[in-house]
Amino acid sequence: MVNILIFGPPGSGKGTQSVKLAKQFNLLHLSTGDMLRAEIAAGTDLGKRMSSIMSRGELVPDEVVIEMIANKIDNSTGMAGFLFDGFPRTVAQTAALEEMLNERAMKIDSMLVLDVDHDELVKRLTGRAELTDRPDDKDPAVIENRIDVYKAKTEPIISYCSKKGLYQPVNGMGTIDDIFERLSNKLSQLI
């Protein structure tokens, strides 16, 4: 089993590329953002508690997403590996993931980081606000807060993973197909 982190700021294309890569390489796509939005859509207690945090662009508590991921890892068969999208988002989540994988004789194999200019991130997220009803895309101040939260709490994972030789930067600017090709080239070397 191969375990890949697809990493990058809000709007960098993690979700878009994960769907394509999961299909191409037979990976299970695990997006904590999608899981949380599904809880909200289903009207669960957890969804109700997380919804205001998400609409402000803040991170939900580590233990909530760690439990979600643990449940998924134990309920999957027949896949070549896992593609983690939007998780981990703090160094504490990273350490928890490593422990979870370790207990199952696995490890993080690579961290693919999409590099995208700030203005392009804002353009993509503002553009999506017109098409979908994600509350965290609607307000420009929330978009900026998500990017700030990424820099403060999530970006430190890059140096944590760099020390372990896992960091692989990928140019995230350009067309969806061009970026897919760059990511596929990296993944082909791992799978």
Ligand code: AP5
């Ligand atoms: P999450 O769902 O993970 O959202 P995010 O990180 O803010 O990122 P996005 O999903 O908005 O962007 P993306 O990188 O996936 O880009 P996408 O492919 O969609 O998290 C949402 C919230 O949930 C968090 O703020 C937090 O509250 C909570 N949460 C989730 N996980 C958590 C965790 N682990 N810990 C704590 N809290 C957590 O693309 C964006 C747009 O751009 C799309 O419209 C797309 O069509 C377009 N696009 C993509 N690629 C291109 C391209 N090459 N050119 C032009 N347009 C493009």
Ligand code: MG
């Ligand atoms: Mg996403």
